Structures are given as structure tokens and as C-alpha cells.
Amino acid sequence: MLQWPAGVLVREVGPRDGLQNEPRTISTDQKIRLIELLARAGVRAIEATSFVHPRAVPQMADAEEVISGARRVLAVLEAQEGVQGVVLSALAGNRRGVERALAAGVDEVVMVVSASEEHNRANMRMSIGQSLRQVEEAVALAMGTGVVIRGAVAVAFGCPYRGEIRPAEVREVVGALAGVGIKEITLADTAGLANPRQVYELVNMLCREYPAVNFALHFHDARGMALANIVTGIQAGVKIIESSVGGLGGCPFIPGAAGNVATEDVVYMLQRMGIEMAIDRHRLEDCISWLEEILGRKLRERKPGCTNSTG
């Protein structure tokens, strides 16, 4: 009989990976409000913003204000409702970003390294080796601050530039990250190419080889496979799933483009499987309704079950 984990943690990436792709400008206050609503719903790990150059991602130019505002509302939530232990995370693109993130008071900094040279150069304009040195630098900068450096391996399941990614290529990047002391690593299916068998086999191999690393998984819902990939990922030992409230993300200009897997779908499925999520689905729905208002569009078609008679 298969074993399932007793609990799974959601790492919410909507405020960062979701909003950075939105065509509408979202105000700093709205971003802070989103983080508050997520924390109220029970989310305990939130990727809040991105410390990158404002020219590269103008939507994230208010990263400092988002973090300080989020700190403020989280302090109120703690005082008023006893909400504790919300990890505020932010992406950083280089040394300058890490310094800004540390100064802003994040709990965790995410550094992205691709599994393919081609994607790393396209995304970060440097080699994998250079990216890894930046991670090492970030670890040194964070030393003694209590801030965690998280590694994210982009295109871990396939690369839009290169095609197939061999497990050995992912292992090499994971090994290098683990080698500089990274204990939290996200395997990201950046291009929406993962399949459930591949997820199981890669994650199983990495969990065995790096028992000290907490792996997280990040899928886009290409061809409806995200939840299937999550199921085999947790079968292989992962206990952290990244998702985006309302499926925020993807490309809003492409109808039907695969966004991040939706937090509410992940929570619904895992809770129905008897896996503890500590998230209040009704509050999550409130958060989605609020988001739909400020974005001015429906985020997700709700799909009710069908009671169609003969099968």
C-alpha cells in the first residue's frame, strides 16, 4: 500500500510569480492586502515579491514597501488572531537583490538556477556556474542573520530551449546548491513539461541522495497534469508544494495559457485525500473573490462535478 504524508505545506507564489505577469498595475497596498488575506486563510509560506531591477520587472519595483507592509499586517494578525510562523520570502536576482532583500527584512531569499545552460543564460544572462557563485555569495551575506537562502532549479523537468533535461543535470545543480549549504530547494517545471512518472523518478532519486534537503515542487498546469505531478511528487517524498492562489501567473495575454497550479485546487485535492493542510478553503475563496475584483477578471472557471446519469 502506498504511503501518504500526514501533512503538506503550501508555498504560495501568487504575490510574486502570479502578479509579476499581470497586465494591470497592482498597488502596493493591494499586494500587502493579498498577503494578509493569504495569511488569514492559513497560508504559512508566502513568496511576497522579487528584488530584481525595476527595469526588468517593473511590477516588483515596490519590493521594500511590500515587505515592510506585510511585516506590519502580520504583526497585527499575530497580536489580534495569534497567527504565527508566516515565512515571508522574496526572490533575488543578484547580489544587489540579496542585499536589498536582507535589508528589507525577509525571512527567506530565493535564488534561481536553471538546469540547462541555455535557459540560465536566457533568464539570468550568465552561466550556471556564475549563478551558483551568486548563491554562494548570498549564503555568505545571510550568514548569522537567520535568513534562509532557498534554491530554485528552473526547467528541472524540461527546457523550452533545449528540450529534455537529464536527471543527472538536475542532480548536478542540486548537488552544487547542497554543497554551499542550501537546505531548501524548489524543483520548478518552468516550461510545463513534467509528467507524473518523470516527477516520481527524479524526486525519488533526489530525496534519497539528499536526505538533508527539503524539496519543494513547482508546476504549471499544462495539459491538466499539475495535480497528477503533485500526487507522484508527494509519493516520492516531497512535503512542500508551490502554488498560486486563483492560478495566478502564466500569461494573461494568451487565452488558456497554463498558469501556476491553483492553490485552491491543491488544497482541495490534498484535503480530500486526508492530508493536513491547515488552510481554510472558505477564506481562500474570499481571497480569490477579492483578487477577481481588483484584477477585473475571472481567475478560474469553477468546475462543479457533474451528476450526469449514466456514467
Next chain:
Amino acid sequence: MLQWPAGVLVREVGPRDGLQNEPRTISTDQKIRLIELLARAGVRAIEATSFVHPRAVPQMADAEEVISGARRVLAVLEAQEGVQGVVLSALAGNRRGVERALAAGVDEVVMVVSASEEHNRANMRMSIGQSLRQVEEAVALAMGTGVVIRGAVAVAFGCPYRGEIRPAEVREVVGALAGVGIKEITLADTAGLANPRQVYELVNMLCREYPAVNFALHFHDARGMALANIVTGIQAGVKIIESSVGGLGGCPFIPGAAGNVATEDVVYMLQRMGIEMAIDRHRLEDCISWLEEILGRKLRERKPGCTNSTG
């Protein structure tokens, strides 16, 4: 390490479970053409129509003509392209339906029995016991004809009238079907309520208890869980998956209503997992394009993977 089956068979239910819910009238010739296109794409098990009273399902009033027409085009396909072994299946609602199906020349007759009394009465207007006696009668009628009687257990994973269905209730119906000699049994998530863990546990139990039965699984894509349910179903030993080309089915009047899981998504996922399907995806896409033309609407949003940079 998990084991995966070398191959999985698709039982295509679009011509029956899909078209019966279409608001547009589909001509008999179009139904036959759909079956032909599916067979050309490599589909080897097709639920072609339903032998029920035309007042109950007017869309299926031409069941005899569909079967005889399908026989004709399959004979031509065999002669011209060597296509062999396509199983033509049809649903029957009662003794009269079984007789009509046998006279029409089907290879397989599907009889539906619900796992809950409430759904069986709503769907078939009789008790589970009465339905089971009809199955027994069907087996007797088919004796010596070479026609297979398939059992389908509706609401096997949850009932819209009753809520939870205990595994013992499903086992009871499966046991009764096996007891009258049924060797092909579909477990149908009629209401779109199944979750991957439940699927694994129920299927695992039934496959162990009834090793002589070939189980098939039938899911609706409620909340994006269909593919995840299929993955754990095949992990538990199922080698037949029911699906509907273009995701036909569900309720076309409810936007976003969960239709049957789409054949092309099942094939795409399983082929990417290295599981043999013997289906030509390009021909399947041709079939979907043709269907979209005759139905006058897009069947499925295509969801391309996203090459979004940072995760």
C-alpha cells in the same frame, strides 16, 4: 520504485457519453464518421451509442443505424488499412435494450448499476437488486453470441444524493457482477467526487479481491483531478481508462462544467510517461478539429506550457 504498466487501453466514450449531452442534433452519418475517425486514430474500444428508450435519450434514437454504419466503415478500414480489433460497445438500459443491441451486432453491451440505492433509483428507476437481475438476464441473452456484457458501477467514488460511498458498497456491487460472470467492470466517478488516494485504495482492494476482473476507470475532470486519479488508478493495477475525445460530455449549458476527462489529455500524459497507447495524437487532433466544426464550438482550451522565466 513504483511500477507502471507497459500499456494502457483507452475506452472512448465520446460518441455515447459525450454526444448524448450535446444540445445540437448530430446526424447519424456524423456519429458514424466520428467512430471512423477515432478508429483511424488508433482507438480500439468505442462506446458507440446507447440502446435506451428514445423518449429518455432522443439523441440516441438511431442506435441501430449507428452500429450498422460503424460496422460498414470498420470493414472498409480493415480492408483498406488493416485496422483490426475495434470493439464496438453500446449501453443498454434494460432487457429490451440488450435485445436491440445484440440484434444490431455490437461486440459489447454495457449495463449500469449504481453503488448507491438512491442514485440507482434516480437513474434507472429500480433498486440495485433489480438492476443486478437485469445484468444476469443480459448475460443469459448474450450466452453463446460471443458478445461481452460489461458492468459499470456508477457513483463508485461518491454520490450526489447520498454523499460518501463506502468501499464495501462498491465491493458488494462488483461482487454481485462478478458472481453472474461479468469480467469487465468500469468504476465510474459519475459525480466527479473521486480523489487520487481514494482511487488508489479502492482499486487496489478490488484488483486484489477480483483478480479475474478487468477493471476500467471513468472520471470527470472536476477540479482538475481526473489525470491525478488516472495515475493512481494505474498504479493500483488498472489498465483500461475511459475518456472522451475533446472532453465531450459534462453539461454544455454550464460554462466550465466538468466533462469527461479528454482522451487527448490521457493519451498525451500516458505517452509522455512511456506507456504504450497505440494512438496517433495527430489523427486524434484531426478528429477534434472535425468535431469542433460540426458542434460549432471550441471543445477544449489548449494549454501550452509557459516559458515564463523565473519559475
